[in-house]
Amino acid sequence: MSPSRPPVPPFSLETAIQKVRAAEDGWNSRDPARVALAYTEDSQWRNRAEFPRGRAEITAFLERKWQKELDYRLIKELWAFDDDRIAVRFAYEWRNEAGQWFRSHGNENWEFDADGLMKRRFASINDQPIAVGDRKYHWPLGRRPDDHPGLSDLGL
Template identity: 75%
Template sequence: MEIKPPLPPFTRETAIQKVRMAEDAWNTRDPERVVLVYTEDTRWRNRAEFPEGREQVRQFLERKWTRELDYRLIKELWAHDGDRIAVRFAYEWRDDANQWFRAYGNENWAFNAQGLMTHRYASINDLPIKETERKFRWPLGRRPDTHPGLSDLGL
């Protein structure tokens, strides 16, 4: 049986840890790595897509990161209770015409006893921005610990 600590029920500290781990994984832009934190039968809502299961999620992520170039993400804990976590997030990306966007959103997560995510429901809005308006400028990959979070950036 796969186990992905920290495990529910979440404390504030373990929920923050789980959120940062998710942020770090998504910033790799590696679908093979990211899907390993979801159950085999995970259910998602992401904008107008509803992938079910790891394979559909992997395919979704491949399409996403092919389209959303130079992707950088920050997640922040909003609330937690038992086996559920709510986060808010923002990420910046550009399309193949070099138009930059900042996506703002909220996610609701549910976990099984082994710490794998069973459900992920995301609501997301994209805002076109100028390159000069970008706030997420660290090298691709994990956000440095010294980089401000969403609240610090006023987002």
């Protein structure tokens, strides 16, 4: 049995915002094993053209992702919520091995089980090449500081 991952459904505005920030913090850790614990054992994903199923495939996916997407920094923002579902929009900045920077924009739809674990995650993502001078995320790798602007504040 998986441990509970509060906040749990049904979500309020406050708990939905908490859930989104917890997901952002997890992904900014760039620790695939830690991130995978937020998902059910049989979680179903769609991420671009990949369809990982379960924690082992999610972990492998994230390991590949963060080997390619260097200096990854992410901001998520609540878009909508209801009972056991949350929709978010996000943007993250990263660079490839050649030094080209990108800002990846996307939307995710999440569905949770009663313990607060995500059982479904559907992501649509577009990559935008950016010049180094166009970067907006400059905090040290890891958790975004509480006083750093969010997506709406940055005009993203």
